[in-house]
Amino acid sequence: MKKIVVCGLSNRALKMFIEPILTRFYHENQVVGLLDFDARRHEICVETYPELAGVGFYTPEQFEQMVKETGATTVIVTSRDDTHVDYILRGLALNLDIISEKPMVTTSEDARRVLEAEQNSKGKVTVAFNYRYSPYHIKIKELIQSGKIGKVTSIDLNWYIDTYHGSSYFKRWNRERAFSGGLSVHKSTHHFDLVNWWIDQQPEEVFAFGDLHYYGQESELNPSPRDGRHCGTCSEQQNCSYYRRWFGRSDTTAAKDDHLMAGQDLGAYTNYRPDSCIFDSEIEIEDTYVATVKYNKGALLSYSINFSVPYEGYRLAINGTKGRIETQEYHAPSRTPFPVPEQTIDFIPLFGSKEIIHVVKNEGGHGGGDPLIQEDIFLGPDPARPYEVLAGAEAGTYSIAVGEAVWKSTKSGQPIKIKSLLTEKEEV
Known part of the structure; x- marks a missing residue:
């Protein structure tokens, strides 16, 4: 039996990994720990899969505590891309098997560190190139x-x-x-x-x-050079070709994000807006x-x-x-x-x-x-x-x-x- 902890409760984590474990592969696999920096993500996870209500929830700094308390054998890494390397290296240091969403990490330097850590570990890294x-x-x-x-x-x-x-x-x-x-x-x-x-x-x-x-701000498709707009509340929706292509004037799901769970709104997660303006100057x-x-x-x-x-x-x-x-x-x-x-x-x-x-x-x-x-x-x-x-x-x-x-x-x-x-x- 694989005892699995999930680091990063993204929509990808829920639909690609947690759901099939609970519905198809539960005879050989068990979710024993959940980790995220955002408690609201944990709440949504448990609301979606009530059978996980008794599974311990941890924050990033509690990774080693989670592994010790749960007896984990496997780590699924589905957090933001730049955080993958931290969980992979910490898991390999504890001789755990790692299943990482792609990209495995975000830099060649971090990839080299993962290869070296794997060579010195009993654990193995798998990358989910579907x-x-x-x-x-x-x-x-x-x-x-x-x-x-x-x-x-x-x-x-x-x-x-x-x-x-x-x-x-x-x-x-x-x-x-x-x-x-x-x-x-x-x-x-x-x-x-x-x-x-x-x-x-x-x-x-x-x-x-x-x-x-x-x-970005210099795009010829940008309605105006104003920063800080959001699709869901923008007063320039009807001047935005991208908005008009996919959403009508009365469409209340105009800021829908495919990385949110069905039925969730823009405030589903803490400090996360999936509808920032595609013409912001910081891009x-x-x-x-x-x-x-x-x-x-x-x-x-x-x-x-x-x-x-x-x-x-x-x-x-x-x-x-x-x-x-x-x-x-x-x-x-x-x-x-x-x-x-x-x-x-x-x-x-x-x-x-x-x-x-x-x-x-x-x-x-x-x-x-x-x-x-x-x-x-x-x-x-x-x-x-x-x-x-x-x-x-x-x-x-x-x-x-x-x-x-x-x-x-x-x-x-x-x-x-x-x-x-x-x-x-x-x-x-």
Whole structure:
């Protein structure tokens, strides 16, 4: 029986981890401790899952006390991104297993610290990269692993975040690099991990450009240069294109946040507003990136991401010495302003006829990936699977290093060596 403590009672913690433990995996897993700095989050957790009423609640400084009193064996880390490293290191120091939401941490330096701590611990770090578990992404992995396209030579990955989803990052804490690492870490590490896993190569060097075009005070879409506005109470709602695109004049859920539990309002949590203005002057992270990544076995990645696009999804092409894989996903059809086709995977041999592959879908969040990763996390990896899907600390580290390199290259105008980010700096 895994005795699990949960650090950070976010909506992600409740729906992705706590609920499946209570409903599907309770025979092998038990929540024995809950931790958060905000007592209101604990109240909402218990209101949502009354069966947790008798489980002890702790604050961050009581982590070691919680572990001792509960006899915990496993720590689930679902707090704000920049706090992950603290709980991971403290848990490893006590030889506990760690399950961390992605990104594992927010800097390469902290990732290196996690790797070192894991080497000196009996505990193991797992990173919840649920994108790997999409049936489409698993099928792409199988096609590459089977040798169907030969040696991978290049990857083109263009990711699109729509105006609903993209603007949400600029309303919350994600817009502060100190908390999130910027979106090349908070969001793009998902995508970098996918590519690293698909092609089974390690990133070596990154060159990138990035900028802030759509959000922040200088945006041409900003109704006025005034700071301190909030969507729920703003007098300029009808002059804001982002607001008008998604909410009507009488819409009382205009400041709805997908990271709040259903039915909660803007005051659900202490000192947390998920509807800060996307045009505030303090915003300085980028909303657009293009990057090239060189891998240790010769592959090259051409990557882009834009956080203000009319529809959501991605376009992918993977080239190899024997052929090419292509696919396009429309992630949120209900928010796409035109009919979208069903996603398929095309295999085009270098010399021959195209094959169109229809993938068997899976129910559940994130394209059917969430239920599958939950099984691997709480029951152990599927022994019938001939390859690893569940990610560890090394995978988390390389994804973060690429994301940080994208930002640092953007700022410096220079290529960034991944090794330079993961090597301990000597004190002068």
